Amino acid sequence: MTIAYLNGEFIPLEQARISPLDRGFLFGDGIYEVIPSYGGRMVGFTQHMARLANGLAAIEIGCDLDSMQWQIITQRLISDNRALLGDNIGVYLHVSRGADTRRYHAYPQGVSPTIFGFAFALAAPAQPDRLIHPGASVSLTQDLRWQRCHIKSTALLGNVMHFQQGAQEGNAETILFNQQGEITEASSSNVFIIKQGKAFTPPLDNQLLPGITRQLVLKCLSLANIEVAEEAITVDELMAADEVWITSSGKEILPITRVNGQIIGDGNVGEIWEQVFTVYSQQKFEL
Known part of the structure; x- marks a missing residue:
């Protein structure tokens, strides 16, 4: 027991x-x-x-x-x-x-x-091989939660309802955007995108949780010599990204290949995900 x-x-x-x-x-x-x-x-x-x-x-x-x-x-x-x-x-x-x-x-x-x-x-960790990882699909909707999302509160009904939307649509998660059309996070994950070899993730504020895996991934991007910017990401920029990832303690770094049914990039798990996830898999106990 x-x-x-x-x-x-x-x-x-x-x-x-x-x-x-x-x-x-x-x-x-x-x-x-x-x-x-x-x-x-x-x-x-x-x-x-x-x-x-x-x-x-x-x-x-x-x-x-x-x-x-x-x-x-x-x-x-x-x-x-x-x-x-x-x-x-x-x-x-x-x-x-x-x-x-x-x-x-x-x-x-x-x-x-x-x-x-x-x-x-927990599920066994994924292998850092883009040729065998199937990628995942997510939903996309406006963020309707409270304005203190940086606090990891047990009051998770807003997150649960957003996650449920994705589950009902057959998706692994729901990515959220604010009234300005900027990505905040997902219902239980942080969000990264890759565009032209550079990584982007929304900056920390009251709209999103300071994810521990997010923090570790930022270190891995540095170790992999990949430029990263913590700045606002619009919905249009998300949909036009070459790669999209969501990160959390349970998901680690999950590559997203479809958002609201639209293919991201070429529809395959990306090379930069493989590069960064390889570093993460090797270094996660020491970061």
Whole structure:
């Protein structure tokens, strides 16, 4: 059975219980992270912990666990579940504000946070070979979420609804654009495009999450000597790109060959994706 962590205890996942008055349940009042691991080795742990701390500070949740304590929890979730889940494991970490005695919108005082974690199986990493990777298709729609997308909040209904649109259309994701016709991100991923050998990705602001894989890919582009610009990308520029990628902890770097049914580039996975994903595959544990 899957072993989870809840408020200081490692217990079978099906035995984990929280109060119905927990503000994570009532309001989505919490922060989360998802950390991938392969063969027992985590990717981007330090970066994930920095983002977790930033998110908790942004919504004023106090949590006494430091990075070393989080590492112990995460590594145990990986080791305790490896026999059941295999070598490729994702760890979900979740901190909500905790349970109050009433349902009231303002932050309560003197409430202990609920700290939860569990492990789940990840797909085996893709091979960095453009000739065997099929590529993926995505939907494209206007971003209708809130204006604090840089916070990795557990309140994900807007993201879920956008992702559901893509799923209903038979696609792997939904890329989003704002009222100005500029790409923000996808419902659960960041976006890169390649045009004439140069990489572009939207700059960080309140419209998109500072993705950890995005951060690692920027380093890989530098290692591969590929010029990159963090600047606005219009819908027209996305559709006219030579390559489109989406990045996340679970998807790593996923090449996109169709957007809203339109072929991107020549319809094949691109050479620069192969070059950058090769660097990522070799360096992801050290970046």
